[in-house]
Amino acid sequence: MLGEAILKGLAVTAKNFAGSFVSEERMTTVQYPEERIAPIENTRDFPVLIYDGADPMAGLRCVACQICEKECPPKCIYITKSADKKPDYVGKPQFYPTRFDIDISVCMSCQICVEVCPFEAIKMDTEFELSTTDRFGGLLFDREQLAKSNEYYHSIHPTEAAEVDARLAEEKAKTEAKAKAAAEAAAAKAATAAATPKEAPAKEPLP
């Protein structure tokens, strides 16, 4: 019969229409500002800088190595290296960024900066409500705006942050053990070489 399949199709539509009143999970629409879907852990949008401790600027993990600036596909990261050095989390003196700007109107959320960073300093945020009336300055985030605490990082990506912390702790322990061994070796050497006082003091090995 002509039109039979049309009626069958309409039955599918009717079933779907009625089903949305019966079953909660068929109601796929979320009324956004009032209702929100649960955040997914791996979600990423724009990069932030992670700091340890209480002071955001003193605790920044970033050492201004500028690898992310070079690797960024749309070139939206701008870094200025400091002239002086300050100790990083293992106590090694490092440069720090005097300027670290990300133009998030250019950023395409690709996460390559996160992947190439050897210092676990840059991570992806999940905050997406960033609308502003200022198109240019309002979307150019400086290092004060980008700095986020490690606790915040733990709250948005718990699994990933735990892995990062474990890796950093391991590295720190290794560096400390190495420094300790080097100090002991230097002390032993100094003791044996006490007869020759002119020898140069043992240098701190680079971690």
Added chain:
Amino acid sequence: MSTTVDNATIKSYRPPVIEISEEGDELLEVAMGPHHPSTHGVFRMDVALDGERVIRLKPVFGYLHRNHEKIAEKASYLASMPYTDRLDYFCSLTNNWAYAIAVEKLAGFTVPERAEYIRVITAELTRVQNHASAIGFLLQEMGASGTPLMYAFREREKILDLFEELTGSRMMCNYMRFGGCRVELPKGWIEKVGVLVAGLPQFIDETEAFLTGNEILMARCQGVGILKPDLAINAGITGPMLRATGVNYDIRKVDHYGIYDRFKFRVPLGDHGDIYDRYMIRILEMRESISILQQAIKDIPAGPIMDPKSKIRGFRPKIGEAYGRIEAPKGELGFYLISDGTGNPYRYRVRPPSLINLTVLEDMCLGQNVADVVLIFGSVDIVLGEVDR
């Protein structure tokens, strides 16, 4: 008082050329697009009409040109990976895969077993959601406003949620790397894919009950926009478009790239090469993808997901060239790279299925009604991001 007329103005003014058809009627030139709602973006068709009949059709590309290839030649190999997401933004994971294959061939990286399985699973999920939404858009263009498209998007949404959980992004996944994949699967992800795949046949059955036998759809699609197999082969058409004409050519079967030789699946073939065949091919391919997904979920081994030899940055492939191709949902997607031994490719070329499948648009449209042009265009299944790059 006499008015002086500039000679140059007279010369530059030309009356519009009115073409006359064989029957002696005036032809009407219509510019469909670039802002026509049916053109999936910014694409123009200059159509010459004799009444309702299409006499000539000229596709005009380039409105969305973003200089992808030249940017890639100035950037490192890794930096081009997120740009490949933006080619065919419906299937970013298959774009990643094709580019990764090309670079792996060039640099000589191998891919661990587990990463290959992950790639197959993500690519087949991509194929399902692409075909589902392609059918939705085809029906949308037929005038079935919304409903089939919304049913398709409801299913696509579930797949995109899985992609977000795995890769962090719904559409711009940027997941594959040279020699593997970027991150390990989250806990419970494979089980979720299993649940989704178990529900997919029901969705396809529903779509078929809804559409396949529909008299209006058959009247609009059967015998419309016919593409002959010899023309399809000569024009380099690939993907569902080619298989709808009856040519058995699926790169998953021909090339066995990745680990596709391990899976049992059939290649659906059409008979007439019309719009209805293209619709049916997509339905049947979704069913085959489900069977591949079931096998892959069952067999996925444990192990590393990255080749330990591979580096994501700072590698310089040996001087040479490589062509990596895969069966993307829309057809053969290939990346051709020439290395001159530096950190960025000397030449980077994309072979986009959408663009090459569009080249036969005029041959399919000649002699059809102007209302069918929209339909034929929709059945090609293109994404303008890939056509113009």
